[in-house]
Every structure is written in C-alpha cells, then in structure tokens.
Amino acid sequence: MKLSKYLFISVFMFSLAGCSLFGGEEEVVQVSPSPAVNNQFSIPQVWRNSTSGNTQIYSLLGPINYDNVVYAASRSGQVKAIDLTSGNTLWDVNLSQSSFFSSKTALFSGGVSADDKYVYVGSERAVVYALDRSNGKVVWEKAAKGEVLARPVSTDDKLIVHTANGMLQAFDRNTGDELWDVLLEVPLLTLRGNSTPTIAHGAAIFGDDNGRVNAYYVNDGEMIWQQRISNPTGSTEIAKLNDVDSTPVVEGSLVYAIGYNGYVAALDLSNGQVVWRKQLGSTHSFVVDSQELFVVDQDDNIQAVSKDGGSVLWTQSALSHRQLTDPVIYQDNIVVGDFEGYLYWLNKENGEVVAKTQVSSSGLISRPLVVDNKIVVQAKNGDIYAFTKN
Numbered sequence: 001m002k003l004s005k006y007l008f009i010s011v012f013m014f015s016l017a018g019c020s021l022f023g024g025e026e027e028v029v030q031v032s033p034s035p036a037v038n039n040q041f042s043i044p045q046v047w048r049n050s051t052s053g054n055t056q057i058y059s060l061l062g063p064i065n066y067d068n069v070v071y072a073a074s075r076s077g078q079v080k081a082i083d084l085t086s087g088n089t090l091w092d093v094n095l096s097q098s099s100f101f102s103s104k105t106a107l108f109s110g111g112v113s114a115d116d117k118y119v120y121v122g123s124e125r126a127v128v129y130a131l132d133r134s135n136g137k138v139v140w141e142k143a144a145k146g147e148v149l150a151r152p153v154s155t156d157d158k159l160i161v162h163t164a165n166g167m168l169q170a171f172d173r174n175t176g177d178e179l180w181d182v183l184l185e186v187p188l189l190t191l192r193g194n195s196t197p198t199i200a201h202g203a204a205i206f207g208d209d210n211g212r213v214n215a216y217y218v219n220d221g222e223m224i225w226q227q228r229i230s231n232p233t234g235s236t237e238i239a240k241l242n243d244v245d246s247t248p249v250v251e252g253s254l255v256y257a258i259g260y261n262g263y264v265a266a267l268d269l270s271n272g273q274v275v276w277r278k279q280l281g282s283t284h285s286f287v288v289d290s291q292e293l294f295v296v297d298q299d300d301n302i303q304a305v306s307k308d309g310g311s312v313l314w315t316q317s318a319l320s321h322r323q324l325t326d327p328v329i330y331q332d333n334i335v336v337g338d339f340e341g342y343l344y345w346l347n348k349e350n351g352e353v354v355a356k357t358q359v360s361s362s363g364l365i366s367r368p369l370v371v372d373n374k375i376v377v378q379a380k381n382g383d384i385y386a387f388t389k390n
Contacts, residue, residue: 029299031321034342039355043343046374046386047087051078053362053382059109060149062366063376063384066114066133070369073121074382077106079136081119084371087386093136095129110148110161111196111366118173120159122148128161130176140176144169150194153204155218160204162194168204168214170221180221184208196285200250200269207244213257213267225272230262230281246285249293256293256307258282264295264305278310285326285367287334289348294334300324302334302351316351319344326367330375331389337364337377343387359385 051074063072063082069090070082077096082089097104110122118139119131124147130139146163153160158179159171166186170179186209195207203215203224211230216223230242244259250269258264258280265277280303284296292313293305300320304313323339333354334346341363345355360379369376374386 029321032317032319034322034338034340034356035318035353037344037353037356039357041345041355042390043345043355043357043387044390046388048386049080049082049087049089049384051080051378051382051384052076053378053380059380060366061108061111062378063369064112064114064151065369065371065376066116068371069114069133070371070376070384071112071114071119072378072384073108073112075105075108077108079108079112079119079121079131081133081136082384084374084376084386091136093131093138095138111151113151113153115154115173118154120152120154122150122152122161124148126163128152128159128171128176130159130173139174142171142176142178145181150196150206153197153199155199155204158218160197160199160218162197162206164194166208168197168206168216168221170218182216182221182223184214185210195245196247198248198250198255200255205248205250205255207246207248207257207259209243209245211242211244211259211262213244213248213255213265213272215255215269215272227265227267227272227274229257229265229267229274229277230259233261243283245283249286249288251288251307256286256288258284258286258295260298264293264310266307266310276310278305278312280305280310280312284324287327287329289329294327294329294348296324296327296336302327302336302346304348304351314351316346316353318353323363323365325364328368328370328375330368330370333389335368335370335375337368339363339365341379343368343375343377345389355389357387359387 068084073079081091095106107124109124113120122128126144129141145167146165150162159173161169166184168182197204197206205215248257255267261281263277264280266275281298286295302316325337341360362381376386
C-alpha cells in the first residue's frame with residue numbers, strides 16, 4: 001500500500017480529535033503562513049509554456065534539461081521539448097490512447113529524463129517510453145514490472161528503472177530489451193514515491209522502502225552493499241514508516257542519503273559503512289555544495305547540515321508544513337516552492353528568506369530546475385515558467 005506523501009501530510013498530520021485512522025493520540029499541526037518578505041532583488045519571468053496538468057492529482061513530474069532544451073511531461077501523456085532561451089515549443093507529442101469511443105491517459109508519473117539520444121518517461125501503468133530526442137517520435141515502449149514513480153536513469157547503453165513494488169530493472173536503452181532485474185522487499189505500508197538511482201563508478205545507488213541505501217552493479221545487477229539508515233520505531237504504523245525515497249548524492253568517496261523517520265548519513269562509497277549520521281528525517285531529495293547539505297525535513301523546516309560530521313549550521317522554520325518541494329541551489333541562494341505556488345529564495349549562509357514570488361495558485365510539488373542563469377518550475381496545472389534573478 002502506497003501512501004501519497006502529501007495525502008499523508010494532509011490526512012494524518014492534520015487529523016482531528018477522534019478521527020485518527022491508526023489509533024493513539026492525534027496531532028494537529030499548524031501550517032505556517034507564507035511569510036511577508038521584502039524582496040532583496042527582483043525575479044523577472046523570462047518565459048512561460050504549458051502542458052496539460054491536473055491540480056487534483058499528486059504528481060512529482062518536473063522538467064529536465066539536456067543541451068539547452070527543457071523536456072517536460074504531463075500526467076495525461078503529453079511530452080514537450082522547449083527551447084531554454086526563448087521558451088518556444090520545439091516538439092509536442094501526446095502518448096495517451098484516445099479514440100472516438102474512449103480515452104486512456106498515459107498516467108505519467110516517473111518523471112522525465114534525457115541523454116544524448118533519447119527522452120525517457122515512466123508511468124503508473126508500468127510502461128517505460130523512449131522518445132527520439134530530436135523529434136519526440138517513440139523509439140520503443142516496454143512494460144516495467146511495477147509502477148514507475150522515479151525518474152528512469154540512463155548510463156552507457158542501459159536504462160535503469162526503480163519501480164514501486166521494489167523492482168530494479170535494467171533495459172537496453174536502444175531497444176528496450178530487459179537485461180536484468182532485482183527484487184527488493186517492500187513493506188505493506190509505504191510512502192508513495194521511490195528513490196531515483198544515482199549512477200557512480202558503474203553502480204546504481206538508491207534508497208528502498210525498508211530504510212536502506214543499496215548499491216548494485218549496473219552491468220549485471222549484482223549487489224555490492226546495503227546499509228540501513230532508517231529503522232522502524234514507534235507504536236503506530238505511521239511512526240514505523242522508514243522509506244528512503246530521496247536520491248542519494250555521491251561526492252568523492254562518500255554517499256549522502258536521508259530516510260523518513262531516520263537519519264541523514266554519509267556512507268563509504270566502496271562498502272556502504274557509515275562514516276557519520278545525524279538523526280534527521282525527510283522524504284525529500286536534498287542538495288549539496290562544497291561544505292553543506294541543504295535538507296527539507298519531514299516538517300518542512302529547511303536545514304543546513306555540515307558535510308563534516310553532520311552538525312546543523314542553521315534552521316529555517318518559517319515555512320514549516322507548507323508542503324515544500326525539494327530544494328535547489330541557485331547562485332548564492334537555496335530555492336524551494338510550496339503548495340500555494342510560492343517560490344522562495346533563502347540566503348545560503350544563514351537561511352534568511354530574502355525573496356519570494358507566487359508562480360501559480362495551483363501549487364508547486366516538483367523540484368525546480370536550475371540551468372544557466374534560469375530557474376524553471378512546473379506548476380500542478382501544467383504551466384512551466386522560467387525566471388531569473390536581477
């Protein structure tokens with residue numbers, strides 16, 4: 001059973017007295033109002049494009065960039081290539097199956113990825129598509145062994161796919177033929193989301209729904225190591241959730257990862273042994289610079305964590321419980337979006353909120369994209385915006 005992360009926030013964290021679904025004491029959480037901000041710089045919109053969004057559906061679909069082209073998809077099946085500079089549409093295809101008598105949407109969910117040849121996207125219908133990057137033509141479509149909730153990742157001539165039922169699959173990126181698969185155990189109750197693998201030194205490194213970080217050889221699917229960074233605790237099923245849905249970050253000889261109800265940890269890349277860990281839980285992927293990890297925790301506090309030992313350098317709590325996006329670094333700022341469609345800029349040195357703008361009242365869920373001097377965001381209603389900073 002997969003619980004949507006934001007369904008979890010909305011239903012369980014805002015449960016009213018006497019209405020708990022899992023028993024025990026109820027917790028009523030106050031959503032912080034969007035803070036008033038005296039912008040320290042302007043945030044002009046550079047361009048706007050759109051896909052067919054759905055504001056009622058939880059979806060982490062977000063844009064990706066390759067060679068100054070932005071690729072974006074909608075849940076229904078639309079895939080677009082957009083010129084990064086002008087925002088003009090280069091090609092636009094629709095992979096939903098419609099006829100005079102019926103309409104079957106693609107249910108894209110796994111996010112978009114791209115390499116030098118193809119654009120990839122996965123779906124809740126357990127289908128993976130590879131499109132020609134130059135024109136959007138479908139090169140192949142293949143059945144995966146489960147819902148594809150994480151971005152497919154290409155490496156060499158392989159495409160690595162992590163599915164909701166715990167499968168890690170490798171496909172030939174040119175033909176779609178399956179090369180190998182690995183099945184990982186999945187608990188009965190998990191958050192709806194999966195870790196996108198990070199490829200490093202011939203290994204796919206990713207989190208699973210049992211609180212572990214895993215490393216598998218890309219060539220043949222053999223396991224290199226597993227390391228637990230989140231342990232089930234507490235008396236309720238919710239308290240026992242310990243998914244590692246974030247995308248690990250590899251730098252040098254270390255792997256950084258974070259789990260829900262768990263820890264942020266630095267692991268030895270060669271064997272998975274814990275170098276250091278700090279109790280700090282999150283469903284979000286995080287971002288790093290030369291000295292710090294910037295984490296949105298499971299209460300939507302933003303924290304700067306030292307890469308040398310895990311000490312917390314600063315915490316920004318003004319956006320707590322605002323259902324933030326994954327953070328990104330844009331120049332000297334940390335940028336996040338929220339459920340009301342605001343985009344916030346934080347000073348990277350101290351966490352101060354230094355600017356904000358409302359992008360779309362439909363809300364923001366997916367991680368912003370930073371490329372060149374632009375930040376590109378896709379709203380829940382499918383609109384895609386590019387901003388800069390002056």
